[in-house]
Amino acid sequence: MKANISYSELQFMLKKLSGQNLSVSYVSQCRAHLAYGLVKLDVAVEKVSNTSVLLSYSGGFLVEKAVGPILNTFKDKIGAMLEVLPNQQLRLALDKNSEIAPVLEQVVLQDIYFDPSNIILEVAPNGY
DSSP states (O other), X not given: OEEEEEHHHHHHHHHHHHSOOOEEEEEETTEEEEEETTEEEEEEEEEEOSSEEEEEEEXXXXXHHHHHHHHHHHHHHHGGGEEEETTTEEXXXXXXXXXXXXXXXXXXXXXXXXXXXXXXXXXXXXXX
């Protein structure tokens, strides 16, 4: 089963969550482009499990200097759900979000990928 989240919907959710305007756009099936003011970076889905998503990001030297403060803004808002890892990686702990965790009891997240209009989540009913 597939669930779609449009880029505009994701941008709205990120704005609501962080108070910041972020632009999200398609690059390839495994990569999306994020822009926050002058900071632009590519984000790739590296690994998906039912409880977490491992992401990597790239964008050059200036991005490296700017990403830390941006991530801290998000970390303040979503707390334990966001883990900043070495080597330009992030882990989203889905099971630490009180709205997402109950959903994960009903379905198993199998994959996340991108198309030109949406982020696509592939899920299966739990127990299949």
